[in-house]
Amino acid sequence: MQRGRLVLIAGLPGAGKTTLAMRLATKPGSTRFSPDDWLQSLALDLWDSSRRDRIEALQWTLALDLLRLGGTAIVEWGTWGRSERDRLRLEAAAAGAQTELFWLDYPADELFRRILERNAENPPITRAQLDSWVAAFEAPTEDEMALFDHAERNPPS
Numbered sequence: 075m076q077r078g079r080l081v082l083i084a085g086l087p088g089a090g091k092t093t094l095a096m097r098l099a100t101k102p103g104s105t106r107f108s109p110d111d112w113l114q115s116l117a118l119d120l121w122d123s124s125r126r127d128r129i130e131a132l133q134w135t136l137a138l139d140l141l142r143l144g145g146t147a148i149v150e151w152g153t154w155g156r157s158e159r160d161r162l163r164l165e166a167a168a169a170g171a172q173t174e175l176f177w178l179d180y181p182a183d184e185l186f187r188r189i190l191e192r193n194a195e196n197p198p199i200t201r202a203q204l205d206s207w208v209a210a211f212e213a214p215t216e217d218e219m220a221l222f223d224h225a226e227r228n229p230p231s
Contacts, residue, residue: 076103078141078171081148082159084214085178086207087199088185088192094176094229095150104146107133120195134162141171155212163222175214175225182208 081098083091092108099106109129113120120126130151137147147166153159163173182204189199219225 076144078144078166078169079146079174080137080141080162080166080171081146081174081176082153082162083148083150083176083178084153084159085180086152086154086185086211087195087204088188089178089180090188091150091152091178094178095148098146098148101146103144104148105137105140106148106150107137108150109133134165138165138169141166141169147171154207154210156214156218159214159218160221172223175219175222176229177214177219177225177227179213179227 081095083095085091092110095106095108098104109126110120112129112133113122113126118125133149137149140147149162151158153162159175163175166173185208186199186201186204189195189204214225214227219227
């Protein structure tokens with residue numbers, strides 16, 4: 075049986091996580107896990123962190139099942155913290171999967187320009203919110219990236 079593959083896409087809003095995930099998900103056996111899509115499909119508030127957490131937990135259960143079957147799980151949650159990335163990487167590896175990390179790292183000005191351009195959130199993301207998220211984001215270090223079977227910063231589109 076083919077070995078599963080976990081693809082984590084780390085980055086802040088506006089970094090291009092969805093664009094990259096959608097491109098990667100065109101390969102056979104790949105499934106994209108996006109809490110925003112599920113929240114929007116269910117007409118739920120994108121900012122409801124309790125529901126987002128429950129959706130991510132359900133998505134992770136499904137992703138692990140897919141990995142055990144040899145599929146590719148593409149997780150585009152942003153994974154802002156090292157502890158979350160470590161947990162997902164270790165659980166995927168325990169399920170026999172290869173692990174990959176794509177870190178989308180762009181300056182706050184560029185992120186905010188993209189956010190304004192896409193105009194997708196309601197209510198809109200403010201610059202103050204983005205700045206607080208930039209401060210909260212725990213960027214992957216070289217040491218952390220070396221723990222993945224493959225890791226890349228700002229992969230080509």
